[in-house]
Amino acid sequence: MKKNFYLFASGQLSRKDNTLLLEREGRRKFIPIEKIESISTFGEIDLNTRLLSFLSQKEVALHVYSHNGWYSGSFVPRKQKVSGKLLVEQVKTFLDPIKRLKLSREFIDGAMHNMLRVLQRSSGKIPGYKDKIEGLKSTRERLQNATGINSVMAVEGAFRQYYYPILAGLTGQEFVTRVRQPPLGILNCMISFGNSLLYTRTLSKIYQTQLDPTVSFLHEPCEMRFSLCLDISEVFKPVIVDRLIMTLLNKAILTEDDFDKEMNSTLLTNEGMKKYVEYFEKFMEETVFHPTLKRKVSYNTLLLTECYKLIRSLLSEEKYKALHMWW
Known part of the structure; x- marks a missing residue:
């Protein structure tokens, strides 16, 4: 391997x-x-x-x-696996407002399901769990009324505003709001670094298929960005990054000593990045039993499988169904 x-x-x-x-x-x-x-x-x-x-x-x-x-x-290497037909269908789907909206909703609905599942797995550690989950579910229901991409993104943003403080409570961290560039606070720092690792891993998996990583649906395609990676990564952020963060912090694998805190930013030290990467790789090789494939598959394989699911939906009438955590 x-x-x-x-x-x-x-x-x-x-x-x-x-x-x-x-x-x-x-x-x-x-x-x-x-x-x-x-x-x-x-x-x-x-x-x-x-x-x-x-x-x-x-x-x-x-x-x-x-x-x-x-x-x-x-x-990235020159693509060896190319398909003119698939590229045409990717572009046609992007240009079709209805099809694009359906795909965008599905990416975010999958992400929301997975965030809820992450919290459900730790329900006994969340004060006021029932009320908090009901609030998240109510926000999720608004997704079906979203009439455009901006509306979808707005619902996602509202959902994460509720979600991140709960995640912070599960890791013993303070969290006020999501701050990216530069990240402020340990949780923001770990989310940003983990998301970047997931983004590049998703790019590597896309390159093993015939998908074009520059043609996306939820995120706006633009120059100098592999925006399809962002679409697919949305589904996997809670599955991989958020759960890994909980492990790294709750088991004290990463501590205060692994971060450089300045006035307006929090960054991982060199040793902190090494630890994060080491456990990210271990996590990606962990396996779960796949009910459809009838065998154990790694998280790396789940990422690749998601790409092929998207391809099937673009080339046929089969509806794309984002990964929903079942474990």
């Missing part, structure tokens, strides 16, 4: 014969490229076009982050 490779220190990454060579502080490390699905860099890495051509040839994505965990962008 291919792995995702993370580089936190500065150095030089190059092609050496038919493998990768990492050089830093006079030390050399060979990395078998056949075992790599993607590379994520968090330090200052020197590379050249020969390396990029090699990564493209081997279908290895390169994701670039700043030293403090800000996602900067990705180099």
